[in-house]
Amino acid sequence: MALQQMSDLxxxxxxxxxxxxxxxxxxxxxxGDRKILMSCKATLTxxxxxxxxxxxxxxxxxxxxxxxxxxxxMMAVNIKPEDIVEEYESIDVLRQPFTGKERNALAIQAENQxxxxxxxxxxxxxxxxxxxxxxxxxxxxxxxxxxxxxxGNVLNTKN
Numbered sequence: 001m002a003l004q005q006m007s008d009l010x011x012x013x014x015x016x017x018x019x020x021x022x023x024x025x026x027x028x029x030x031x032g033d034r035k036i037l038m039s040c041k042a043t044l045t046x047x048x049x050x051x052x053x054x055x056x057x058x059x060x061x062x063x064x065x066x067x068x069x070x071x072x073x074m075m076a077v078n079i080k081p082e083d084i085v086e087e088y089e090s091i092d093v094l095r096q097p098f099t100g101k102e103r104n105a106l107a108i109q110a111e112n113q114x115x116x117x118x119x120x121x122x123x124x125x126x127x128x129x130x131x132x133x134x135x136x137x138x139x140x141x142x143x144x145x146x147x148x149x150x151x152g153n154v155l156n157t158k159n
Contacts (some may be wrong), residue, residue: 010047010075011130016124017041017156018110022098032092038103040110044118045076046127063145071151072127074118081113116137 020038048070057068084107091097118124132149139147 002084005049007049008047008075009050009091009131009134011072011134012046012108012123012127014121015041015043016044016114016117016121017113020106020110022102022106034095034098035089036086036098036103036106037088038106038110039085039087040079040114041106042111042114043076043078043113044074044121044123045078046072046074046123048072048127048131049147057121063140063143064148065144065146066148066150067135068138069131072124074115074124077111077115079107132141138159 018040020040021036023033023035050069052070053067059066084103089098107137128151132151135149136147
């Protein structure tokens with residue numbers, strides 16, 4: 001139950017840079033074009049919720065323990081305003097600069113694209129691997145010799 005008291009265990013943090021590109025020179029009723037290129041740095045944190053472990057998720061037989069852990073989850077997707085940087089902007093004479101509202105919409109679009117790419121980044125799988133290593137080490141220090149850690153149907157056995 002000592003594990004349960006740790007609550008959220010963040011086991012992986014990724015820093016991802018997303019390039020945001022916008023151009024609206026295809027609009028027929030506007031003369032000239034304007035383009036913007038921004039970079040956006042996002043910090044992704046994933047781990048497991050140890051507080052959701054129940055007694056029925058733990059089986060202890062002497063120095064052997066089997067533990068079922070919850071699947072990993074995203075804990076935070078942080079994009080600080082200072083991490084959104086304008087890299088390039090080109091505006092023709094007859095056009096207005098990008099407004100703060102338009103820039104915010106581009107930043108929101110970038111955040112949504114970062115969230116959509118979480119699965120292909122493999123961050124949740126890495127979080128589970130790291131959690132299994134941490135919990136295995138923790139239980140080994142408590143004196144357990146054979147430790148079996150499960151995430152749903154995935155089985156990790158560490159001796």
